[in-house]
Amino acid sequence: MTAKNVPYKEGFGPFAPEVYRVPSPYxxxxxxxxxxxxxxxxxxxxxxxxxxxxxxxxxxxxxxxxxxxxxxxxxxxxxxxxxxxxxxxxxxxxxxxxxxxxxxxxxxxxxxxxxxxxxxxxxxAKALAGGMPLAAVTGRAELMDAVAPGGLGGTYAGNPVACAAALGALETIERDNLVERAQQIEARVIPRLEALLGHDSPVGDVRGRGAMLALEFVKPGTTDPAPEVAKSVAAYCHREGVLTLVCGTFGNVIRLLPPLVISMDLLDEAVSVLEAAISTIRASSEVA
Structure with missing residues (x-):
């Protein structure tokens, strides 16, 4: 169903027909x-x-x-x-x-x-079992019960080890107040990211919620995507021991997904590396 061809669809067709896509508000x-x-x-x-x-x-x-x-x-x-x-x-x-x-x-x-x-x-999925292979579909009873018993299933359904991991993950989320922790991460990081914005900055947009945050890179003063900057920033961070991911339709967005259990000191250190990466690449671009 994904609308992104590379790397998810290229060479894998044909695909199921009658899947329609409409623009999501951006x-x-x-x-x-x-x-x-x-x-x-x-x-x-x-x-x-x-x-x-x-x-x-x-x-x-x-x-x-x-x-x-x-x-x-x-x-x-x-x-x-x-x-x-x-x-x-x-x-x-x-x-x-x-x-x-x-x-x-x-x-x-x-x-x-x-x-x-x-x-x-x-x-x-994903966080449901802390990285163990487990996914779930949850819904209104009238929908979930519409299929005959045994009508839906899979080879790994009910895997006991993955289910135990999920119980542990859910217990940890509740015990350690990780929902609130995500809010604290947002409050800590967003002001520092927003400080990177500016007419002459390659950071065009800062967005996200909780511990799901992103920066979109553009050619300064425009909304033209700058995927090469995003790639350079990610590479700089990687060299300094901070892992970031590039995403977005144009490959110009760096997404931040810090663990909800991360210490604030480590979080601050990681953001500092990100700031240094942007500052260094921005300076080199101005010199060039």
Whole structure:
């Protein structure tokens, strides 16, 4: 279902047909401005469903509450709720993909909570078992019970070791107040990242929630993507012992996913390396 070709789809086709994609509101890059992103994105969704497909032909609307691989894009307030209400009004199942955002990462147990959204189905993985192979689909009973017993399953379903890891992860999240910890990480890091913004800075946007944060790199004074800068910053950080990941449609976003159990001293040290990387690369660009 992903819309990103390289490295996820290239050479792997053909793919399942009848998967439709609509633009998710991307405030930093929305053509008519951030203030119009939610309204116009919702209009595009409703037009696609009602005009091009037919609501009765739509099995589900699947959305990430915050886009992950797409660049850690936080939708404008109210957008996700409006999508859920539209789906409900037309008898369409609304699925929240919380594989990256779930289990405390964004400063709420699930990112949907920030928008007061209760999905029909929710997918979880990654943090669910602390890295052990386990994923889950949770949903309203009438949907989950619609399949006959044994109708859904898999080779690794109910793996006892992975399930034990998940119980341990959930216990740790609750015991150590890691949801609140994600909020503290955001409060600690965001001001330092926002200080990197500026008309002559390669950092065009800072965004995220909780411990799911990102910087988007551009050519200074524009919104033109600068993937080469993102790659250079990530390489600098790597050389200094700090691992960052590059993502985004244009490969120009660096995402920060510090462990929720990280010490504040270590977090500060990592952000300092990131700041030094940007400062060094920015200085070299000015000299060039």
């Amino acid at each position: 405030p930093f890059r929305w053509p008519s401005g951030a203030d119009n992103a939610a309204e116009e994105a919702l209009a595009a969704l409703t037009d696609t469903v009602l005009t091009q497909i037919g609501a009765h032909n739509v099995a589900a609307i699947v959305a990430e509450p915050i886009q992950g691989e797409g660049g850690f894009i936080v939708p404008p307030a109210g957008y996700l709720k409006a999508v859920q209400e539209f789906a409900t009004a037309h008898g369409i199942v609304f699925v929240a993909d919380e594989i990256q955002t779930g289990l405390g990462r964004t400063g709420a147990m699930f990112a949907c909570e920030h928008e007061d959204v209760v999905p029909d189905l929710i997918t979880t």
